[in-house]
Amino acid sequence: MSLTVSNVTFSYNKKAKPVLKDFSAEFYSGRITALTGENGCGKTTLAKLIMGILKPYEGRIMLGEDGQERKEDGPRETDLSDLSLAETGRKIGYVMQNPARQIFSTSVSEEIRYGLKNMGLNEDETNYRAAEFLRYFDIEKYADTFPFFLSQGEKQRLVLASVLAMEPAWLILDEPTASLDIKRKTLLGNYLTKIRKEKNCGIIVITHDRDFAKKYTDSEVRMGDRDV
Ligand SMILES: Nc1ncnc2c1ncn2[C@@H]1O[C@H](COP(=O)(O)OP(=O)(O)OP(=O)(O)O)[C@@H](O)[C@H]1O
Numbered sequence: 001m002s003l004t005v006s007n008v009t010f011s012y013n014k015k016a017k018p019v020l021k022d023f024s025a026e027f028y029s030g031r032i033t034a035l036t037g038e039n040g041c042g043k044t045t046l047a048k049l050i051m052g053i054l055k056p057y058e059g060r061i062m063l064g065e066d067g068q069e070r071k072e073d074g075p076r077e078t079d080l081s082d083l084s085l086a087e088t089g090r091k092i093g094y095v096m097q098n099p100a101r102q103i104f105s106t107s108v109s110e111e112i113r114y115g116l117k118n119m120g121l122n123e124d125e126t127n128y129r130a131a132e133f134l135r136y137f138d139i140e141k142y143a144d145t146f147p148f149f150l151s152q153g154e155k156q157r158l159v160l161a162s163v164l165a166m167e168p169a170w171l172i173l174d175e176p177t178a179s180l181d182i183k184r185k186t187l188l189g190n191y192l193t194k195i196r197k198e199k200n201c202g203i204i205v206i207t208h209d210r211d212f213a214k215k216y217t218d219s220e221v222r223m224g225d226r227d228v
């Protein structure tokens with residue numbers, strides 16, 4: 001399964017220089033890819049384009065289907081622009097730099113259940129997955145806690161749990177180490193390694209953290225510097 005960005009051009013403002021100009025890259029699932037580049041080069045913009053929050057002016061973003069389908073019927077790809085925002089949201093999970101900003105429920109368990117209910121899963125499946133992901137990210141003891149009281153690392157794990165419970169094809173983390181100390185960075189790195197092994201999803205880590213990238217990612221897409 002791959003995520004292919006082909007000749008994408010995007011600008012926030014028609015008069016300004018495009019943030020992305022004829023940009024192409026390929027991401028492979030089964031790898032953890034570091035997405036790197038200087039401040040302002042367009043990493044978060046690319047993530048928003050992949051999530052369908054922004055639309056490219058030109059170019060395409062294609063999602064390859066899994067290997068089996070590919071063998072039977074030849075290559076199969078989905079153009080993300082053919083999907084609704086909700087459909088894309090189920091395929092692409094995004095963890096913001098400040099995860100607190102994407103938490104809005106009144107308990108940890110409810111936060112995980114919210115997305116699952118929205119997907120139309122029944123009560124049993126919702127309960128099962130919520131319990132599984134509370135356990136997976138070691139936040140069971142906070143199930144009934146108001147998320148506001150969690151530490152930064154725990155909030156990040158809650159968002160990871162909420163996103164992965166929906167079984168996305170891709171997981172994008174935007175600057176996930178920015179507010180973590182060394183111990184929590186190691187914990188996060190170990191989680192990413194575990195997710196790559198155990199969950200069927202590709203992982204993209206937007207990062208400026210060279211040490212983290214070296215230790216926990218296995219390929220790199222570097223975005224070009226904008227000559228502004
Ligand atoms: N909503 C917006 N409206 C207008 N311009 C924007 C908007 N968001 C970002 N930009 C501009 O687009 C460019 C790329 O921004 P983006 O946030 O994608 O960069 P980045 O690579 O994620 O940077 P950083 O490493 O600092 O997070 C910047 O010049 C930024 O000022």
Ligand SMILES: [Mg+2]
Pocket residue numbers: 043044045174
């Ligand atoms: Mg950014």
